Amino acid sequence: MASPAAVAVPRIKLGSQGLEVSALGLGCMGMSAFYGPPKPEPEMIALIHHAVAAGVTFLDTSDFYGPHTNEILLGKALQAAGLREKVQLATKFGVLTTADGTPEIHGEPAYVRAACEGSLQRLGVDCIDLYYQHRIDTKVPIEVTIGELKKLVEEGKIKYIGLSEASASTIRRAHAVHPITAVQLEWSLWSRDVEEDIVPTCRELGIGIVAYCPLGGGFFSSGPKMVNTLSEQDFRKGLPRFQTENLEKNAMVFERVSAMAAKKGCTTSQLALAWVLHQGSDVCPIPGTTKVENFNQNVAALSVKLTPEEMTELESYASANVAGDRYHNIVYTWQNSETPPVSSWKAE
Structure with missing residues (x-):
């Protein structure tokens, strides 16, 4: 296996609207939220700088992470001289944390605009490269939400629009309202439901695919023993x-994937990540990490080559053998993201 320093990170075109990103991204959520207590800020800023220096320039966050604290962290990391010009910055809107901690999904035009202004301020930038609707508001026609995002593109506040x-x-x-550049979805060896309809639709329309949780929330890094190391604040404990x-x-x-990885001379996480990387040049996985050594391992996955036969073998291990759903509640997933017709909308 090539050392991380020897692995060049290729660039890919994400979607057909002109956005170019590193073939591997960096999911920043776990630095601030959901995966236990927030990690030390200086260490996370150093990790982000290390990632960009290594060629991983596609950084993913959301106003929901914290809430807000992850965007603030990235904003501080971007204050380094010249760093903003080197990165492709993706953030999201649409999930509001209420006083009792339950999420509310919002896609009303006024909310979209206010959320964008807030993200711009926290990130310390004048334009967001890729702005996703984090979850779909089933009360608001998607055409109405995208219509407001289209205005933000025209005003130069965002460059490209995404959906998650x-x-x-x-x-x-x-x-149909405005070209979508990327769709973010969960895609990994043990989450493949998107392959039937969503992935083909994206490819038909020239939309890039951003795969979150490509390592199964860390399962393909360390296997079942990881559950014993999770803090009580880690939301994965309840999945x-x-x-x-x-x-x-x-x-x-995990054992079968791990055995194949041993034969290939790589780690289990590298094999699982390589499987996602082999899905096509229109796919960019964004594994998250809070440790430089894990980040380096992820980059080295770019040098793991898989034959079609090996891909099929890997898939046979997981496809029919995974127990349990992705989440307890599918309300906040693509399976429940239909919105009313635009004719039903009455602007306030």
Whole structure:
């Protein structure tokens, strides 16, 4: 396996609207939220700088992470001289944390605009490269939400529009209002439901695909033992696939992938990440990490080559053998992202 320093990170065109990014991105959520307590700010800023120096320039955040604290962290990291010009900055809007901690999904034009202004301020930039609707507001026609995003593009506040966890029909309706550059979705060896309809739709329309959780929330890094190391604040502790009744079956999936990785001379996480990287030049995985050594391992996955036969073998290990759903509640996923017709909307 090539050392991380020897692995050049290629560039890819994400979508057909002109955005070019590193073939591997960096998911920044876990630095500030959901994966236990926030990590030390100086260390995370150093990690972001290390990533950019290594050629991983596509940085992913959201106003929901914290909330707000992850964007503030990235804003501080970007204050280094010349760094803004080197990165492609992606953030998201649409999920509001209420006083009791439950999320509310919003896609009204006024909310879209206010959220964008807030993100610009926290990130310390005058333009966001890729701005996603984080989750689809099923109360607001997608055409209305995209219409406001289109105005923000025209005003120079965002360059490209993205969607996250959107169904194929929602993607089509959005794309008819303004070209969608990227759709972010969960895609990994153990989350493949998007392959039937959503991925083909993106490819038909020339939309790039950004794969989050390409390592199964860390499962393909360290296997079932990771559950014992999670803090009580880590939301993964409650996910169905990490529950005792499912973990034993999923452990067998990890063991088979791990055995194949040993034959290939790479780590299990590198093999799982390589599988996503081999899905096509229109796919950019964004594994998150808070450690430089794990980041370096992820970059080295770019040098793992898989034959079609090896891809099929890997898929056979996981496809029919994974126990448990992605989430307890599918309400906030593409499976429930249909919006009312635009004719039903009455602007306030």
